[in-house]
Amino acid sequence: MITGYVKQRVMEYAMELFNVVPKRDVVTWNAIISGYVLSGVHRKALEMYEEMTGSGKRPDEDWLLLDIWRKSISFFEEMKKMKFRPDEITFMGVLIASSHTGKVDEYNVQPNIKHCGCMVDLFGCAGLLDEAFKFIYSMEIEHNTIIWRILLAACRIRGNVELGRIANEQLLKLRQDESGDYV
Known part of the structure; x- marks a missing residue:
């Protein structure tokens, strides 16, 4: 569902679902970060990325460039x-x-x-x-x-x-x- 909202660029609904996910994995994080990137809200994408790494999750290869950045x-x-x-x-x-x-x-x-x-x-x-x-x-x-x-x-x-x-x-x-x- 999060990915569906992301593809439609309806980030407020995607975030509502994201906030109630009991166990967030890399796929869930990637979906929400991608949504902000696709929507052009790069600062929020970076904030979400930092939150993900702060929670102990490691990015997959697709998001290593975001770590280099956007640092x-x-x-x-x-x-x-x-x-x-x-x-x-x-x-x-x-x-x-x-x-x-x-x-x-x-x-x-x-x-x-x-x-x-x-x-x-x-x-x-x-x-x-x-x-x-x-x-x-x-x-x-x-x-x-x-x-x-x-x-x-x-x-x-x-x-x-x-x-x-x-x-x-x-x-x-x-x-x-x-x-x-x-x-």
Whole structure:
């Protein structure tokens, strides 16, 4: 029943049932945490995850990334409270850790080409090649060969020949003298 409510994104009913479950196992926890993730309530998903681990339950493989996150964010928030200004490497870690939360703008760090490459890679790994392509053309930073190689690799993995050709053409325009790019 919890999973049914989760699939319908009716989290208040899912939580009502969750709260009366006499013995919560990993499957029950995963269902409720998934519901909050799918509903876009990432902070609540993280709270539920912390409650699960606090109760002695260990996450299955699907939720290990949530533990890495969403902890990275906690550490980063502590740094901000202590008035440490994040450098580009710290920001890249936060960018990776919070790529699905929509909270990147909160950190007020000027993105550089490495951050942009990270975003293209994130889009590519998620199979969002059109979004990666749009992102590249919306960048305020000039494209470089690394950006186009990242997109080209994602296109190869995902089998998107059309965007792969465009990425390859752009790459070759930038580096006509590099035989490795032709390969």
